[in-house]
Amino acid sequence: MLITAPVLVKPREPMQMLDLELDDPGFGEVRVRMVASGVCHSCLHAADGSHVGIPMPIVLGDEGSGVVDAVGPGCRSLSPGDHVIISWAPDCGSCRPCCLGYPALCLNNPPVGRMGDGRTRFHYQGEDVYHYGPATYGPYIVVPEEAAVSIRKDFPLDLAALIGCSVTTGFGAVVNTAGVRSGQSVAVIGCGGVGLNAVQGAAATGAYPIIGVDVVDSKLEYARHFGATHTINSRAEDLIDAITALTGEGVDYSIVAVGSTTAMEQGLAILAKQGIEVILGLPGTGETFAVDPFLMMQGERKILGSRYGSGNPMVEFPKMIELAMAGRLNIDELVTRRYDLDEADEAFRALAAGEQARGLIVF
Ligand SMILES: [Zn+2]
Ligand SMILES: [Zn+2]
Numbered sequence: 001m002l003i004t005a006p007v008l009v010k011p012r013e014p015m016q017m018l019d020l021e022l023d024d025p026g027f028g029e030v031r032v033r034m035v036a037s038g039v040c041h042s043c044l045h046a047a048d049g050s051h052v053g054i055p056m057p058i059v060l061g062d063e064g065s066g067v068v069d070a071v072g073p074g075c076r077s078l079s080p081g082d083h084v085i086i087s088w089a090p091d092c093g094s095c096r097p098c099c100l101g102y103p104a105l106c107l108n109n110p111p112v113g114r115m116g117d118g119r120t121r122f123h124y125q126g127e128d129v130y131h132y133g134p135a136t137y138g139p140y141i142v143v144p145e146e147a148a149v150s151i152r153k154d155f156p157l158d159l160a161a162l163i164g165c166s167v168t169t170g171f172g173a174v175v176n177t178a179g180v181r182s183g184q185s186v187a188v189i190g191c192g193g194v195g196l197n198a199v200q201g202a203a204a205t206g207a208y209p210i211i212g213v214d215v216v217d218s219k220l221e222y223a224r225h226f227g228a229t230h231t232i233n234s235r236a237e238d239l240i241d242a243i244t245a246l247t248g249e250g251v252d253y254s255i256v257a258v259g260s261t262t263a264m265e266q267g268l269a270i271l272a273k274q275g276i277e278v279i280l281g282l283p284g285t286g287e288t289f290a291v292d293p294f295l296m297m298q299g300e301r302k303i304l305g306s307r308y309g310s311g312n313p314m315v316e317f318p319k320m321i322e323l324a325m326a327g328r329l330n331i332d333e334l335v336t337r338r339y340d341l342d343e344a345d346e347a348f349r350a351l352a353a354g355e356q357a358r359g360l361i362v363f
Helices: 041-048 157-164 166-178 193-205 217-225 239-247 261-269 293-299 313-325 341-352
Strands: 002-007 016-022 029-038 064-071 083-086 122-124 127-131 140-144 148-150 186-189 210-214 230-233 251-256 271-279 302-305 335-339 358-362
Touching: 002 341, 016 140, 029 083, 029 157, 041 341, 064 140, 064 157, 083 157, 148 313, 157 166, 157 313, 157 358, 166 193, 166 251, 166 271, 166 313, 186 193, 186 261, 193 210, 193 217, 193 251, 210 217, 210 239, 217 230, 230 239, 239 261, 251 261, 261 271, 261 293, 271 293, 335 341, 341 358
Parallel strands: 186 210, 186 251, 210 230, 251 271, 271 302, 335 358
Antiparallel strands: 002 016, 016 122, 029 064, 029 140, 029 358, 064 083, 083 148, 122 127
16 A cells, blocks of 8 residues: 655654555455545654654654554454544553563563554655654554554544553552542643643642642643642742642652653652652663662652553553543543644644644644
8 A cells, every 4th residue: 555654754854755565464464545644753852852762764653543444364353444543652461561461561562663563664765764653653553453443423533542651651650559548649741742641640649748849831721621739830939848838748749741850850859758650751772860779778668650540451541531432531622723734843843843633643
């Protein structure tokens, strides 16, 4: 099949709309006609060069939804016409983390930029074009069936795209990774697409107070809209002072939903005794932050990482749909702006400038 997709040829250069060949779905694979793709910061890392080791040319996109268009031989779970959310973490189903129920931690992830067999499914003039995970900026994509999660057909399929990364990652970090309980205090540092879903997760658990922290006032407004009971602009106010004023001794949980190592240091500094920091934002390759062991030991504080909301996409995605349909999860207002496929560069610019909750490319 011939498709036209935005291709990142070099970091810090505009993407090029190229006519690519897309292979037919192979054994256990499906072809999906994409309906929408969210614009995620992890792809921005590839586009702005802050993550190294990403092969190019590459089709970006790790958050999307669509309709199964064709199935390859041996595909057991899906049929043409099924509505699906794309998972960026296809799992082998048989390694130890998979068997324990943590497929996002699968030991047999495909090599970066390629499918599990080591090859690509996109080609341009005979050369391989790589996949950024599922490569959801392609109008049609081929993925293993484990990466396409079937959902009910009466939910708006374009909005479902966001469940493929930001909703599940943010909500799950609070509900699954942290396991916040009613009445515990939560600060969410970074109130972008992922952080707002962490705020929603905190609201769903009955946490209080829920403190949104950002350096952009418009994002703090979003945070209040999505369930934050208090907000702090950490550029205008001293964060530790402001948290102490609100909570007395610090928060039970800090959720760091931004790839800033300064925010990660702050996330530890604002914890109450036995508080837990959960890190889900991705900094640039090789960036680190300092940890004061005294602070950790004296207060029995912990730092946890969270990947894909610590859940199984096969279970989590349909659950998020049910919560959204019941009015307990707000997805439609996360979308600040819709873009055509050839406006992906502008969507990145707006994301980097902190102008939006989530941009959505609609095919
Ligand atoms: Zn993402
Ligand atoms: Zn596995």
